[in-house]
Amino acid sequence: MSTVLYDAPGPRARVRNRILAVVATLVVLGIVAFIVYQLFASGQFSAAKWELFRYTAVWRKIGSATVSTLSAFVVAAIGSLLLGLILSVGRASNHAWVRVPVTVFTEIFRAIPVLILMLIMYYGLPTVGLDFITPYTAVVTGLILYNGSVLAEVFRSGIESLPSGQAEAGYAIGMRKTGVMSVILYPQAIRAMLPVIISQLVVVLKDTALGFIITFNELLYLAKFYGSQVTYGSPIIPSTIIFGSIYIGLCLLLAALAKWVEVRSRHSKKLPRDPGARDDLAAAETKAIAMQANQVGRG
The missing domain is CATH 1.20.5 (Single alpha-helices involved in coiled-coils or other helix-helix interfaces)
Known part of the structure; x- marks a missing residue:
């Protein structure tokens, strides 16, 4: 067998x-x-190592750092999605003067590591007079530039995976490319690539931890600070366990969201579950639109 x-x-x-x-x-x-x-x-599990985390003020700071991490993640996630959509539209343009610069921009920022982008934003831009760059701004901007470029390729791959008849049917009834992209192609591409998109957003959440290198007050920065407190015996392991558990919990929540979205998309009533039946439905819809276009042309 x-x-x-x-x-x-x-x-x-x-x-x-x-x-x-x-x-x-x-x-x-x-x-x-x-x-x-x-x-x-x-002695890493002794009571003395965990004494630091018995204070309410410590947990307030941990809560504040968690909010900072989530704030950076939300802004970076929304910015990455918007930038990815804009770049993918530029990549699909028929005009070379639009397509070529967008392609170069996407490939450059997709190749630069996120940490390098953050360092350039925080340490490099102030040297040219941009003194308003804060650690938060540097982290969010670096995440948006990198993940937006990655998501642009995700959107483009989703569009190219669709049957060519989908776009041809739209053009057959007189739709412009803008209408074909926004009404026909993008809704289907986003739906097909939704699990991949959410998985990339999980990467955005984890990459916020890189902000501790430029003193962004997030979870990892606070974990390093508490883990190096000599007064409490340098509780590195307890600090790692507590903050690592918070990161794992946040990532599991996003992973659960991705799974829920995938199941909802797979069991949607609008499309059949069988891939073959789904292709037949798409072909039937394309044929119907083409027949409608022929009738309009004869009229």
Whole structure:
């Protein structure tokens, strides 16, 4: 028995795979147990290491840092989506004087690491007289430039994945390219690429942690500050556990949102679940629009 991609494993192969899975699990558990033992032996779980996090003022600062992180994420996410849409429209333009500069802009900022963009914004721009750049502005701008360029390629890929008959049907009934893109292509492309878009927004959330290098007061900056408090025994591990748990919780919430959107999109009543049936529906709609256009032309 075989599938499209590989031969299904036989009885011996299944037994061998189970043995390898058990061995790998035991090895991972052993490594984790060794790390936990070393942490206990070094006193990282002692009450003195956690004393810092018993104060209400500390948790207020943690809450404030969480709000700062979410604020930067929301602004960067919205800006990235808008910039991505604008750049993808420019990439699809028929005019070279629009398409070429937009393509160069997208490729440049997609290739530059986010941290480099933040450093340029915060340390480089003030040297040319732009002294109003704050850590928050540098973080948000760097995230928007990088992730907007990435999302532009996501939108473009979504449009190119659609059947060519979709656009041809729009042109057949006299629609301009602007109408075809905004009414026919973009709604379908965004819907098809929605899981990828939300996954990229998860990356935006995690990349806000890079702001601690330019003193942006977010979660990682505060984690480093509390973890280096010598008065409380430098609680690096407790600080890592607490702030890491917050990051994991936020990312899991976004991942759950992505899964919910994907399920809703897959089970939508507007489109059939079967990909073949969906293609047939698209072909039927295209044919109907073409027939309507022919009738208008005869009239």
